[in-house]
Amino acid sequence: ETGVTQSPTHLIKTRGQQVTLRCSSQSGHNTVSWYQQALGQGPQFIFQYYREEENGRGNFPPRFSGLQFPNYSSELNVNALELDDSALYLCASSIPTDRANTIYFGEGSWLTVV
Amino acid sequence: EDQVTQSPEALRLQEGESSSLNCSYTVSGLRGLFWYRQDPGKGPEFLFTLYSAGEEKEKERLKATLTKKESFLHITAPKPEDSATYLCAVQALRGYNKLIFGAGTRLAVHP
Numbered sequence: 001e002t003g004v005t006q007s008p009t010h011l012i013k014t015r016g017q018q019v020t021l022r023c024s025s026q027s028g029h030n031t032v033s034w035y036q037q038a039l040g041q042g043p044q045f046i047f048q049y050y051r052e053e054e055n056g057r058g059n060f061p062p063r064f065s066g067l068q069f070p071n072y073s074s075e076l077n078v079n080a081l082e083l084d085d086s087a088l089y090l091c092a093s094s095i096p097t098d099r100a101n102t103i104y105f106g107e108g109s110w111l112t113v114v
Numbered sequence: 115e116d117q118v119t120q121s122p123e124a125l126r127l128q129e130g131e132s133s134s135l136n137c138s139y140t141v142s143g144l145r146g147l148f149w150y151r152q153d154p155g156k157g158p159e160f161l162f163t164l165y166s167a168g169e170e171k172e173k174e175r176l177k178a179t180l181t182k183k184e185s186f187l188h189i190t191a192p193k194p195e196d197s198a199t200y201l202c203a204v205q206a207l208r209g210y211n212k213l214i215f216g217a218g219t220r221l222a223v224h225p
Contacts, residue, residue, distance in 0.1 A: 042201055042215030056210035090157055105157040
């Protein structure tokens with residue numbers, strides 16, 4: 001049990017629609033990040049939030065956006081969905097330290113775009 | 115460019131047959147190297163963090179080692195419940211703490 005919970009677990013959307021995925025971080029973890037994992041691939045970093053501000057972003061277009069709330073919960077929003085957006089979306093939380101801090105993942109949200 | 119390559123892509127073992135998984139990495143300053151286990155349809159489960167060359171960590175039948183260019187995950191006398199995908203990731207010194215993952219090794223252990 002990592003203490004990172006995500007919702008919904010599965011959803012199906014139509015191309016062109018918008019989707020919001022939600023994450024509740026482990027207590028005390030003030031850094032949250034989102035990853036996209038396509039079938040048979042490793043997770044790809046989308047972006048990271050620290051104290052409600054985005055402080056790092058991977059190679060994803062602006063239609064991928066996010067929010068972090070004061071209680072360290074977070075949202076991932078994807079606009080204008082494309083078929084290639086079908087993937088497992090993972091939320092991860094951590095406490096930043098000088099050393100490589102352990103990053104804990106939730107169980108993910110499976111998004112299918114048809 | 116920071117990069118992680120895992121081999122083999124898939125590995126089939128008989129129960130009790132020990133083996134090793136490889137993770138080769140290129141990173142401009144290593145903050146840490148992580149191993150995760152991922153069961154089908156689940157999120158990655160944290161196993162180990164290694165910080166510097168020569169470091170080793172163990173957990174049950176798993177042992178992770180680190181050199182300046184690669185890491186190995188040794189599995190001793192595996193059981194069917196060890197079947198999963200094992201992911202390796204690195205975190206660079208510069209910037210924020212994003213993880214760069216390899217594609218994983220799918221391990222199947224048969225009775």
